[in-house]
Amino acid sequence: MGTYYSVKIVKADLNQTGTNPEIIQQGIEDVLRAVNLQMSTYIDSSEISRFNRYRKSDWFAVSADLATVIDRALQISRESNGAFDITVGPLVNLWGFGPGEREERIPTPEEIAAARAKTGYRKLQVRLSPPAVKKTLPEIYCDLSAIAKGFGVDKVAEYLTSQQVQNYLVEIGGEIRAGGENTSGKDWRIGISSPDDDLGIEKVISVKNMAVATSGDYRNYFEKDGIRYSHTIDPHTGRPITHHLASVTVADQTCIIADGYATAIDVLGPDAGYDFAIRKELPVFMIVRDKHGFIEKMTPQFEKIFMK
Ligand code: ADP
Ligand code: MG
Numbered sequence: 001m002g003t004y005y006s007v008k009i010v011k012a013d014l015n016q017t018g019t020n021p022e023i024i025q026q027g028i029e030d031v032l033r034a035v036n037l038q039m040s041t042y043i044d045s046s047e048i049s050r051f052n053r054y055r056k057s058d059w060f061a062v063s064a065d066l067a068t069v070i071d072r073a074l075q076i077s078r079e080s081n082g083a084f085d086i087t088v089g090p091l092v093n094l095w096g097f098g099p100g101e102r103e104e105r106i107p108t109p110e111e112i113a114a115a116r117a118k119t120g121y122r123k124l125q126v127r128l129s130p131p132a133v134k135k136t137l138p139e140i141y142c143d144l145s146a147i148a149k150g151f152g153v154d155k156v157a158e159y160l161t162s163q164q165v166q167n168y169l170v171e172i173g174g175e176i177r178a179g180g181e182n183t184s185g186k187d188w189r190i191g192i193s194s195p196d197d198d199l200g201i202e203k204v205i206s207v208k209n210m211a212v213a214t215s216g217d218y219r220n221y222f223e224k225d226g227i228r229y230s231h232t233i234d235p236h237t238g239r240p241i242t243h244h245l246a247s248v249t250v251a252d253q254t255c256i257i258a259d260g261y262a263t264a265i266d267v268l269g270p271d272a273g274y275d276f277a278i279r280k281e282l283p284v285f286m287i288v289r290d291k292h293g294f295i296e297k298m299t300p301q302f303e304k305i306f307m308k
Helices: 011-017 021-039 047-053 064-079 086-094 109-116 148-162 255-279 300-306
Strands: 005-009 124-128 131-135 168-172 175-179 188-193 201-207 210-216 221-224 227-230 245-252 284-290 293-298
Touching (some): 005 148, 011 021, 021 064, 064 086, 148 175, 148 210, 175 188, 175 255, 188 245, 201 293, 201 300, 245 255, 293 300
Antiparallel strands (some): 124 131, 175 210, 188 201, 210 245, 245 284
């Protein structure tokens, strides 16, 4: 997934079952390797890469996991009116944020229009049983980067639970899920990064049996002539988002949903994104850039859960 992962588990959970930490470590790596082989566009032989190269419009058999992730992604696309769209792949690649070489170049309007014509979540279909996907336009190319990390976190959490590990903190590239309590018997504490240049901590929250994901424009971007080009693309314009939402954090029961919604709200921006969060009653925390620095905004659900 082009990022790091970190897993903390409470040792007492292992002592109870007599499991060796190395076994757990191996198990986690097996889970992540499997997710990569399903969802990574950085691996040519992954399921998603093979589907991306597939040029026919009949059903293409995939694993149940990949079908589930695509099903959730399409659901978030419909809910967000296309702000979230995994078929933006050709645009992500055009702007230099894909698996190819990073080129900091502003594409021409013609190039953007041509790439946009190859996108659109309505041209992608999924079936859960037997699991398969289908594109009505042969050029459809899916990029799961906005949701696969969250899915990976859920898979690791499920694996840990299957090994009787109930107290854990799983993180893949900033997307997190916390189970049970930390070694001191307290809720896990996690920091939400400040979008500032020094990347300090903006806010610390206590999390129990919940997932938290953050999307922002402050880590993965390039700058040209004083303009910041983020890796998050607005599918309706074919261009990186330009609004003032610096960071959005979403909490949910599962990390796949938190991750997907975080990206969706990131695309929608500070106002439409906030309205979306209110409508869906999501616990959401935003950091918005303004003339004097940053302002924080949170939904009542976020306040209720985390500001006690
Ligand atoms: P991060 O946690 O690294 O900020 P996100 O979960 O926000 O990542 O996902 C960003 C990635 O999703 C981009 O690098 C790109 O590959 C892909 N992407 C960009 N725009 C969209 C979009 N509108 N819908 C879905 N995926 C997108
Ligand atoms: Mg995301």
